[in-house]
Amino acid sequence: GDSVTQMEGPVTLSEEAFLTINCTYTATGYPSLFWYVQYPGEGLQLLLKATKADDKGSNKGFEATYRKETTSFHLEKGSVQVSDSAVYFCALNPGRRALTFGSGTRLQVQP
Amino acid sequence: DAGVTQSPTHLIKTRGQQVTLRCSPKSGHDTVSWYQQALGQGPQFIFQYYEEEERQRGNFPDRFSGHQFPNYSSELNVNALLLGDSALYLCASSLVAGGVWGDTQYFGPGTRLTVL
Numbered sequence A: 001g002d003s004v005t006q007m008e009g010p011v012t013l014s015e016e017a018f019l020t021i022n023c024t025y026t027a028t029g030y031p032s033l034f035w036y037v038q039y040p041g042e043g044l045q046l047l048l049k050a051t052k053a054d055d056k057g058s059n060k061g062f063e064a065t066y067r068k069e070t071t072s073f074h075l076e077k078g079s080v081q082v083s084d085s086a087v088y089f090c091a092l093n094p095g096r097r098a099l100t101f102g103s104g105t106r107l108q109v110q111p
Numbered sequence B: 001d002a003g004v005t006q007s008p009t010h011l012i013k014t015r016g017q018q019v020t021l022r023c024s025p026k027s028g029h030d031t032v033s034w035y036q037q038a039l040g041q042g043p044q045f046i047f048q049y050y051e052e053e054e055r056q057r058g059n060f061p062d063r064f065s066g067h068q069f070p071n072y073s074s075e076l077n078v079n080a081l082l083l084g085d086s087a088l089y090l091c092a093s094s095l096v097a098g099g100v101w102g103d104t105q106y107f108g109p110g111t112r113l114t115v116l
Helices: none
Strands: A003-006 A011-014 A019-021 A023-026 A032-038 A044-050 A056-059 A062-065 A075-077 A086-093 A105-110 B005-007 B010-013 B019-024 B031-037 B044-050 B053-057 B064-068 B074-078 B087-094 B111-115
Touching: A003 A086, A011 A019, A019 A105, A023 A032, A023 A086, A032 A062, A044 A062, B005 B087, B010 B019, B019 B087, B019 B111, B031 B074, B044 B064, B074 B087
Parallel strands: A011 A105, B010 B111
Antiparallel strands: A003 A023, A019 A075, A032 A044, A032 A086, A044 A056, A056 A062, A062 A075, A086 A105, B005 B019, B019 B074, B031 B044, B031 B087, B044 B053, B064 B074, B087 B111
């Protein structure tokens, strides 16, 4: 079945450091890929998406590229801020209507 | 543009009781999906409603049931509550346009259910 694997956290970085959160997936066909962010005590916010191979999703300085050959969708940001501290979820939708999520990666950014 | 709303925010119940959670989709959306998020885990799909019918269901027992109303809002009902049902329940909305199921889901703030 479909699955998403994320790097385990927490990831602890200093402000202005470079961020990478790894995400790989297993799915049949050509799923759409997503990153969602969850701040403490809140629901999930859509951060970015990509719908086909080699697409790059971007938003608020975050980027992720759909790599079909490596079945990956790694999240990157060039310079993190304290306000980026949250839990990040990678997810896929294979076109069968339900999202499949990874287990989440907690990011802690220290001033 | 009204986003997804859920009520109540928090709920405390005891084992064996029944609970109803409510969701209103994002303005213009017609499809509602429900997810359960246990502490420290990713959301797990419960079911999805479109045109007032359950269209897809995840691996959850029949104690979990739902409903969608003509205005697209939805309810999640859980009967015979267990301690393990304690979780954040998330509602997400999306749009079916021209027979094509939108792949992007927008989430509400969730309802935190605690079962004692």
